[in-house]
Amino acid sequence: MNTLLVTGTSTDVGKTVVTAALTALARAEGLAVAVCKPAQTGVAPGEPGDLAEVRRLAGPVPTLELARYPEPLAPDTAARRCGAPLLTLDETATAVGGLDAELTVVEGAGGLLVRVGEFTLLDLARELDAPVLVVAAAGLGTLNHTELTIRALDAAGVRCAGVVIGAWPAEPDLASLCNREDLPRLTGVPIVGAVPAGVGAWDHDRFTAAVPGWFAPGWSPRLPFNSDSPPSTWGFDTSQSGT
Template identity: 60%
Template sequence: MPILVITGTGTEVGKTVTTAAVAAAAVAAGRSVAVLKAAQTGVRPDEPGDAAEVARLAGGVTTAELARYPEPLAPATAARRAGAPTVGPREIAEAATKLAASHDLVLVEGAGGLLVRFDEHGGNLADAAALLRAPVLVVATAGLGTLNTTELTARELRSREVELLGVVIGSWPDSPDLAMRCNVTDLPEVAAAPLLGVVPAGVGSLDPADFRTSAPGWLAPRLDGVWAAEAFRRRAAL
């Protein structure tokens, strides 16, 4: 798995912190890691973006950003309003392939959900994953509504014959409600893919050293972690 595409079921689902956790676990396992942010929106030129946040938390990773637009909009819309060039699936695939030549793992982080448009032709992250023939990791929310958005994302990937590696819950609260506890069981069923981790809420504010030490405990062995889905599921059901 030299390239892994990471998408969310929507915005503000914990995608960047999850990307940082995957990167940190891979680095701890001795792998060289690059993080590619296809298009950064809503950030000024002098501000750190998502790739920089992943590097701050994970440490020891190469970062790259293909485009940056100041307004917090879908990349195609933000580019149009800024009068700036767009970045399409082919450019994303080419950049990821180049990074993969010198790294053990390349994490390609999208913007929002799977079908958010990157260019004027409707190109999206699913298109890039198909070009790369790379698996996709879906970051989902914990609570009500997540089963629908996760299943829609999974169905879209299957319709394109793109591998869904699994699902990670991007922000798990200290006191989960009934729906959240049930979703631990139901998410892998609706996605037809394994639950590969649960990232606790608020860990993005941890000291980076503590984040790096803790990250493998949030992720399954498939993502270089030690988290056990069945044990977590039993605890959530209590």
């Protein structure tokens, strides 16, 4: 079984839609895929959460949510505030490893060092010996946030599967266009995908049909970026629109 963890450079950068896109891409390659969201926050019991959105966009796949907290806070903070036990690294790693799939995609909460419970997504990546895909914003601030995230991965000895821009604007400004060129140069990690802003509102058929065009040719969620390869920027279509 291959496992791929998805983190963001911050919150609200498009992790869930990227997770859905990765799932759809892997399914198109014929892989049996499962998706895990260890901790969901800001969603009441019985309400649809991020995994429901992944299934709506990518199609019916096995999903696993280990904990849910009603307040929209970091998972460990939300757990403490409602008196719930914190997730442990061992139980989470065991649950992920128990999913019967050729590829398991694990979506984190917020950024790499956000406490999912008694641990961070970085800790989970080390425990599972799994690569991490970094979802980044397009505009101002993303150079610093993305490089900090990738440096943290490097320092921990965790492989980076690449960078995906989580919401590429229909009309990118100068900062976004410059960042597209500068991110691979500054981080040493290629941009392997760019998901157009707004596609989370699409229906399943439209979403899955478009997914292959959002990722670099030849890149697969089951084949992480090889750091021995020179970083490069691929020519994704800057005219793509999620409208």
